[in-house]
Amino acid sequence: MQPKLAVSQVYKVFGDAAPAALDLLRRGRSKQEILAETGATVGVRDASFDVQEGEIFVVMGLSGSGKSTLVRMLNGLIPPTSGQILIDGEDIARADAARLRRIRREKISMIFQHFALFPHWTVAENVAYGLKITGVPHDERRARALDVLEQVGLAAWADSLPSDLSGGMQQRVGLARGLAAEPDILLMDEPFGALDPLIRREMQMELLTLQRTLKKTIVFITHDLNEALMLGSRIAIMKDGQIVQIGTAQEIVTAPADDYVAAFVADIDRGRVFTADDVSSDATTIQLRQTSVRDALRMMERGGANALYVLDGDRVAGVVTYRDLAASEMDTAITASLQGSLITDFPTADTTTCLSDLYSDAGSGLPIAVTDERDRLLAVVEPADVLAHLSGDATPQEQQEQTYAQPR
Amino acid sequence: MLSPADLATLPFDDWVNTFVRGWLVPNFRPFFRATQVPISAVLDWLDTLFRWLPMLVTTALFALASWKWAGRGMAIFTVLGFAFIDMIGLWPETMTTLAMVVTAVLFCAVIGIPAGIVSARSNLFWRILRPVLDVMQTIPSFVYLVPIVMLFGVGMAPGIIATIVFALPPIVRLTNLGIRNVRGDLIEAAEAFGSTGWQMLWDLQLPLAMRTIMAGLNQTLMLAMSMVVISALIGAGGLGLIVNTGLGRLDVGGATAGGVGIVILAIVLDRITQGLAEQNNVSRMSLRQTLSNVFRLRGTAALAGVEKAG
Numbered sequence: 001m002q003p004k005l006a007v008s009q010v011y012k013v014f015g016d017a018a019p020a021a022l023d024l025l026r027r028g029r030s031k032q033e034i035l036a037e038t039g040a041t042v043g044v045r046d047a048s049f050d051v052q053e054g055e056i057f058v059v060m061g062l063s064g065s066g067k068s069t070l071v072r073m074l075n076g077l078i079p080p081t082s083g084q085i086l087i088d089g090e091d092i093a094r095a096d097a098a099r100l101r102r103i104r105r106e107k108i109s110m111i112f113q114h115f116a117l118f119p120h121w122t123v124a125e126n127v128a129y130g131l132k133i134t135g136v137p138h139d140e141r142r143a144r145a146l147d148v149l150e151q152v153g154l155a156a157w158a159d160s161l162p163s164d165l166s167g168g169m170q171q172r173v174g175l176a177r178g179l180a181a182e183p184d185i186l187l188m189d190e191p192f193g194a195l196d197p198l199i200r201r202e203m204q205m206e207l208l209t210l211q212r213t214l215k216k217t218i219v220f221i222t223h224d225l226n227e228a229l230m231l232g233s234r235i236a237i238m239k240d241g242q243i244v245q246i247g248t249a250q251e252i253v254t255a256p257a258d259d260y261v262a263a264f265v266a267d268i269d270r271g272r273v274f275t276a277d278d279v280s281s282d283a284t285t286i287q288l289r290q291t292s293v294r295d296a297l298r299m300m301e302r303g304g305a306n307a308l309y310v311l312d313g314d315r316v317a318g319v320v321t322y323r324d325l326a327a328s329e330m331d332t333a334i335t336a337s338l339q340g341s342l343i344t345d346f347p348t349a350d351t352t353t354c355l356s357d358l359y360s361d362a363g364s365g366l367p368i369a370v371t372d373e374r375d376r377l378l379a380v381v382e383p384a385d386v387l388a389h390l391s392g393d394a395t396p397q398e399q400q401e402q403t404y405a406q407p408r
Numbered sequence: 409m410l411s412p413a414d415l416a417t418l419p420f421d422d423w424v425n426t427f428v429r430g431w432l433v434p435n436f437r438p439f440f441r442a443t444q445v446p447i448s449a450v451l452d453w454l455d456t457l458f459r460w461l462p463m464l465v466t467t468a469l470f471a472l473a474s475w476k477w478a479g480r481g482m483a484i485f486t487v488l489g490f491a492f493i494d495m496i497g498l499w500p501e502t503m504t505t506l507a508m509v510v511t512a513v514l515f516c517a518v519i520g521i522p523a524g525i526v527s528a529r530s531n532l533f534w535r536i537l538r539p540v541l542d543v544m545q546t547i548p549s550f551v552y553l554v555p556i557v558m559l560f561g562v563g564m565a566p567g568i569i570a571t572i573v574f575a576l577p578p579i580v581r582l583t584n585l586g587i588r589n590v591r592g593d594l595i596e597a598a599e600a601f602g603s604t605g606w607q608m609l610w611d612l613q614l615p616l617a618m619r620t621i622m623a624g625l626n627q628t629l630m631l632a633m634s635m636v637v638i639s640a641l642i643g644a645g646g647l648g649l650i651v652n653t654g655l656g657r658l659d660v661g662g663a664t665a666g667g668v669g670i671v672i673l674a675i676v677l678d679r680i681t682q683g684l685a686e687q688n689n690v691s692r693m694s695l696r697q698t699l700s701n702v703f704r705l706r707g708t709a710a711l712a713g714v715e716k717a718g
């Protein structure tokens with residue numbers, strides 16, 4: 001499939017000496033050396049990546065690492081010094097002014113760190129801005145603006161001025177303005193960076209919720225690794241204008257490309273990075289009506305398991321533990337059935353449940369059932385694995401295998 | 409002592425004479441004459457209108473405007489001030505002066521706002537225009553009265569042209585400043601959504617720069633008021649003529665009466681345009697407060713203009 005957005009070998013050098021600086025860059029000189037030698041500032045250096053339709057692609061890096069420059073090249077606000085940026089196969093870097101305007105109106109919109117709402121217009125007028133400049137009649141664009149405001153929960157504020165709203169609400173307006181023009185691609189430059197932590201978390205959840213229905217292609221900039229890991233389908237890490245690693249959250253945490261990334265990853269919240277999917281193992285199951293207590297015990301002894309999930313047809317009936325079964329076998333040697341020892345309030349999760357949410361269930365000692373939306377058992381998570389991953393003790397090799405074995 | 413003049417003397421005045429008399433005037437006089445036509449037309453129209461309007465109606469209109477934009481106190485001041493002007497017999501001259509000032513400000517706005525917009529968008533244009541504005545503001549206005557008379561003759565319209573030259577810079581400067589000061593991220597947002605240059609100007613830059621532009625208009629108006637007496641030297645009428653006549657005859661009373669008329673008109677126009685720029689809700693300010701404000705803060709500017717003129 002053609003990627004929605006394809007960036008290849010893009011460079012941006014600020015300053016008059018750009019051609020000379022570009023030459024030095026290609027010969028591998030550092031940003032600092034080039035600044036000292038030519039006076040030109042390197043913004044972005046040899047960036048290449050693809051963004052697939054419907055993906056949240058996060059660009060993470062410290063302040064000054066070139067994130068804003070990179071994202072502004074994607075909609076032509078900053079023209080690249082060299083390289084190619086294809087949106088649906090059309091090169092932004094080579095588009096003339098009119099074409100660029102058309103692409104911005106139809107395909108791409110942007111959400112800013114400091115909201116950049118127009119202070120002299122009401123919330124609804126702000127949201128309708130993209131429609132106004134394309135000449136949509138007043139009533140129609142207002143109706144559309146109210147629709148989108150409804151989606152972000154601000155319909156009641158349509159006729160207020162932005163200055164009457166809190167920071168979080170203003171950014172919802174910013175988001176609504178970005179969505180109103182129905183673009184395919186959303187560029188978000190540290191959109192939650194100016195919000196306080198609680199509101200930021202709320203906005204992150206809301207973005208994920210919206211994205212589930214909207215399925216936009218999103219390029220999301222942040223300097224906060226936790227935010228990156230939480231939102232990103234894939235993450236690019238930038239340093240001094242260069243992308244040092246691109247990968248999924250798990251790949252970046254388990255196999256940092258260099259010391260720079262490793263230092264970042266050292267103090268992240270692992271519980272939010274890994275999901276049940278990452279730590280689960282294949283489930284050995286038995287059928288409720290076809291397996292005797294004795295057979296079950298024997299299976300557990302062979303597999304070294306403490307508990308087994310019991311299926312009734314397709315459905316998960318419950319879980320039995322070795323201890324319970326062994327006790328019941330002693331009591332009523334021959335008539336013992338699985339039914340008597342079945343624990344039916346077993347812990348469950350789906351593949352995307354975070355480890356931090358599995359943590360309390362892991363305390364019960366029972367393996368956690370990973371089920372799909374129709375309650376079918378996909379895999380199980382052993383409590384010990386949860387704890388091992390949270391503490392970062394699991395051996396990297398084992399984790400890498402898991403990452404590659406389970407394509408997302 | 410040796411001085412450069414011992415070595416050579418430059419006939420600078422002759423050069424200017426040759427340039428203006430020998431080249432500029434014969435070649436371009438018809439062109440300059442033609443530029444007066446729109447100015448005269450607007451002036452005649454306004455002058456006729458203001459003289460035709462009954463004094464009470466005009467006063468009522470100004471009092472209303474004062475009340476709306478400058479407060480109750482200013483409205484009372486306007487009524488009293490205009491009544492005073494009428495009673496000292498200077499009403500028709502005041503209306504002529506008003507017509508002249510309004511005409512000059514109108515043309516300053518028509519020329520200055522677009523020039524300011526272009527300046528804000530083109531650094532090159534601004535680099536060229538800026539020294540020109542500096543020169544316009546620093547040359548004493550008496551200096552360009554002579555070439556203006558030679559090119560345009562004497563009369564109302566040349567007087568207004570001199571006024572325009574003198575009063576134009578602030579509106580250009582402040583339009584430029586206002587537009588350049590619009591927050592960069594707003595401009596970026598407009599661009600990111602694909603707006604054209606014109607759309608950005610109308611939707612964003614002009615509305616957000618409006619306060620600053622209005623402040624420029626207010627300054628331009630005040631400078632135009634201060635040219636009232638000087639432009640009367642080259643044939644413009646109104647209150648300036650009264651002051652000049654008084655000056656010529658050493659008639660202290662007449663000159664003072666004209667001067668007071670100018671001050672009253674200046675204060676009223678200043679406060680109304682200032683209020684327009686700020687759009688504050690000031691309608692409850694009392695006369696005493698207003699007067700103390702006028703003479704403490706802005707009085708200096710208004711009076712400075714008149715002082716220069718008188």
Ligand SMILES: Nc1ncnc2c1ncn2[C@@H]1O[C@H](COP(=O)(O)OP(=O)(O)O)[C@@H](O)[C@H]1O
Binds near residue numbers: 063
């Ligand atoms: N217009 C510009 N002119 C010169 N240098 C710039 C310009 N914009 C950004 N830079 C430089 O480019 C580098 C990357 O900046 P930026 O993309 O804003 O980083 P980030 O968004 O990651 O904080 C910085 O060193 C910055 O100083």
Ligand SMILES: [Mg+2]
Binds near residue numbers: 067068069190
């Ligand atoms: Mg930035």
